[in-house]
Amino acid sequence: MPDDTQILGHCPDCNERITTAWTLVEYEKDDGTEGVWAECPGCGDVVAPE
Ligand SMILES: [Zn+2]
Known part of the structure; x- marks a missing residue:
């Protein structure tokens, strides 16, 4: 199964x-x-991952 999810960062x-x-x-x-x-x-907000 392809795993195309990469981590952008944390909220x-x-x-x-x-x-x-x-x-x-x-x-x-x-x-x-x-x-x-x-x-x-997690919180449903739109954020800039860091
Ligand atoms: Zn959050």
């Missing part, structure tokens, strides 16, 4: 582990790096 609010399956938006920051907004499976 800054509840520290839940967030995987790519929860990605909502990917964007490019002003400094050229990639940013991600994701829905936290």
Whole structure:
């Protein structure tokens, strides 16, 4: 079974582990790096995983 889930980071609010399956938006920051907004499976908020 393919495992296409990668860890984006942890929720800054509840520290839940967030995987790519929860990605909502990917964007490019002003400094050229990639940013991600994701829905936290723990608290349901939209967060920037860290
Ligand atoms: Zn959370």
